[in-house]
Amino acid sequence: MAIMIFVTGGTFDKEYDEVKEQLIFVETHVPQMLKLGRCKVDVNIRTIMLIDSLNMTDEDRQIILDNCKKAKEDMIIITHGTSTMEVTARFLGKSIKDKTIVLTGAMSPYAFGSSDGLFNLGCALAFAQILPHGVYVAMNGRYFTWDNVRKNEKLGIFEEIK
Amino acid sequence: MAIMIFVTGGTFDKEYDEVKEQLIFVETHVPQMLKLGRCKVDVNIRTIMLIDSLNMTDEDRQIILDNCKKAKEDMIIITHGTSTMEVTARFLGKSIKDKTIVLTGAMSPYAFGSSDGLFNLGCALAFAQILPHGVYVAMNGRYFTWDNVRKNEKLGIFEEIK
């Protein structure tokens, strides 16, 4: 059974534009990351949007939710900016119960040397295959349920709300 | 509850020695890989040996087994060469039933540019936290049970024996 990866953007997929001298989106790096990982799991990839999650609106989240509902796969990974990953997790967690959905991202762009992106993608792929139906965030090597996660902006990590 | 990572060597941890002009072991890269992944899971690391798994003997495997039994952790990852990973998996699978043990490795050394090492470590870390007690191999983005895995030398991937 295939896994669907929905790409929505975030630091995970940012690149450096040397003419504009700023960070931009061009296209997702997920295919080359899966190739690097020699991933042999059946995976479909769909770029829904490529935005900074600070700019994500409820309309954007509705689009993500609709895509999750319409997907024939019941194992879904969503690459997402870390700034509002917990907001999208809660939005999805309230509405969708019959799939395993794992949100992940990166603190540093995959396109740069010292990124957590490849590690996080590996974690998310494994969690998506095993966790029971529900919505989760996978960051920092662990998973959180959608209703018990927040980003600690000061430390730059994810933690339980407790 | 902490996860124990036992390092045994393999391509995963090879480096290039520019004086001898060959691949050698110096020390494991697992700590820096976990740091790169911003891993916040409680992890202990112990280098048991640093050898090519082609050179691994049953005495070596017994040492690995003893370490697994003595560990207070019940979630264990073993980094291992891919050549005989399935042999060690079977050796452990027959003897140890009360822990979750996940063997992983890499087809290309982490020290080189295009390695699957970081991706595999992320997968293994996630599988170790979720899979029920038993011995597994985590490669190519998926997991295999110890009694149903082999390395396809021609394709350079792991598959079920079926």
Place this chain on the structure above:
Amino acid sequence: MAIMIFVTGGTFDKEYDEVKEQLIFVETHVPQMLKLGRCKVDVNIRTIMLIDSLNMTDEDRQIILDNCKKAKEDMIIITHGTSTMEVTARFLGKSIKDKTIVLTGAMSPYAFGSSDGLFNLGCALAFAQILPHGVYVAMNGRYFTWDNVRKNEKLGIFEEIK
């Protein structure tokens, strides 16, 4: 005879700050780049400033000029942003005739994967050792005299004014 490397900033030394989610300066990467290149030439490094050259003022350029004049070395490399590298080159070229001064930089930060920084530093180091006294820009694998160089913003390369 040692070579002096004056660091002034520019894209060359930018890094990604994952908390602020933007490009910043922390400290120069020149020492680690020279180590990577196994450079055995006698080199002194001094960070004069770490700024975007778009923000460089004539006061800043006077500081750079004063440092060049006071240096006991007569072979000097200046790492600099590409945006106004030619402006600083002309500023220095008019005033300093008794040293070999080579300005260089990068279109992509060294801290990222696909940077021209290491290549440019190698070129600049070689040019500084051989070119006669004068002020030069070294980019794109070649050198330009201070009075015949400009940055082609559209193509992102340096060329002669002719």
Place this chain on the structure above:
Amino acid sequence: MAIMIFVTGGTFDKEYDEVKEQLIFVETHVPQMLKLGRCKVDVNIRTIMLIDSLNMTDEDRQIILDNCKKAKEDMIIITHGTSTMEVTARFLGKSIKDKTIVLTGAMSPYAFGSSDGLFNLGCALAFAQILPHGVYVAMNGRYFTWDNVRKNEKLGIFEEIK
């Protein structure tokens, strides 16, 4: 006037073959290195051979010499293994006086993370454009004349014979 780059192999261009689990040659990385450096100098590239310089014979050196003589370019770079780079430099230096020929290589393969290859190529490219006719070795950020260079195997660097 174009620069000719003759590729002969050496650690510079080695890669890791994950099936054979050893270092091999596939094809030269010089084109992608020049692209990474945003090199705009006119360069022609020709792979003469891809061998470990420990295995280089006098017949091989004669082939390199013939290629140098026949080249229409009078600025030539030769990528070469470091083990016998000085031998080839002396072989060429005795026979060819009317061109600028710069031999360079790397202590660590470009295909791996921490290589001096890109830095050395930048140095060599700059030296080739400026040095007077003669045969040189460019390593460790500096150049040596063909009759005054040797590799210090213990330290892994190049030095003058003095």
